[in-house]
Amino acid sequence: MPCKQLPLMYATGGQGDPERYVAAVKAKGPGVNLTFDDVLELEMERISAGMTRAERDVYLVLLGKDIAAFDVHQKIVWRDEKVELHLRKRLQGTQCSAPTCRKAFSWVSKKYGCAYCRLMFCKACMDSRQAGIIEFMWVDRPSKVCQQCFARISTQRKQLDRIESAAKLIADPAPWEPTHRTYGKAQVPSLIEKEFNALAGQPYCLTDCMSCSVLLSVPTARHSP
Numbered sequence: 001m002p003c004k005q006l007p008l009m010y011a012t013g014g015q016g017d018p019e020r021y022v023a024a025v026k027a028k029g030p031g032v033n034l035t036f037d038d039v040l041e042l043e044m045e046r047i048s049a050g051m052t053r054a055e056r057d058v059y060l061v062l063l064g065k066d067i068a069a070f071d072v073h074q075k076i077v078w079r080d081e082k083v084e085l086h087l088r089k090r091l092q093g094t095q096c097s098a099p100t101c102r103k104a105f106s107w108v109s110k111k112y113g114c115a116y117c118r119l120m121f122c123k124a125c126m127d128s129r130q131a132g133i134i135e136f137m138w139v140d141r142p143s144k145v146c147q148q149c150f151a152r153i154s155t156q157r158k159q160l161d162r163i164e165s166a167a168k169l170i171a172d173p174a175p176w177e178p179t180h181r182t183y184g185k186a187q188v189p190s191l192i193e194k195e196f197n198a199l200a201g202q203p204y205c206l207t208d209c210m211s212c213s214v215l216l217s218v219p220t221a222r223h224s225p
């Protein structure tokens, strides 16, 4: 008899129906390039199926997946503020990155960098509020972000809250502790991946940038997960 005080999705406990979760995992493809948002989305499916993290891992192994690629903790990676500024400078464009805007930058239309997606936007397309970027471990460091990223971070926060409260409901004792603290290839947009690899492997900047000293604090690609 399911407990009436809990939503039905939790009442199934560990005996939940994992089929929908398995289908969602398969729909994401091989699973090596999952984004933070992808992993959160899959975690929502896991919770809906009433599965614990341990049960999830059993299914992932059966599916031949790399468990780490589906762990939300592994997606939260500490980012160096100076390195991020450096990377943003590489993505400077001539027009606003919002697909619905595309306003050309000029001396009257200033450009602003989004700390999360690292793209440039006009003032109207930046969010007036600042956000603590969870994925960068910048929760206590409000940053200027675009409107789309502000909405993304708000959704992520709600999903993480749900994961935490569900952990109590379905007796899932896994601790909430992001462990990885270095940059990895997966955390750099493909557009600047080559640039990032060059930065990570070199003690000095190859170009005329003013912030070369920050590169000393960039972990090399070899040591990244």
Ligand SMILES: [Zn+2]
Pocket (backbone or CB within 6 Å): 114, 115, 116, 117, 118, 119, 145, 146, 147, 148, 149, 150
């Ligand atoms: Zn953004």
Ligand SMILES: [Zn+2]
Pocket (backbone or CB within 6 Å): 096, 097, 098, 101, 102, 103, 121, 122, 123, 124, 125
């Ligand atoms: Zn714009």
Ligand SMILES: [Zn+2]
Pocket (backbone or CB within 6 Å): 086, 204, 205, 206, 207, 208, 209, 210, 211, 212
């Ligand atoms: Zn530089």
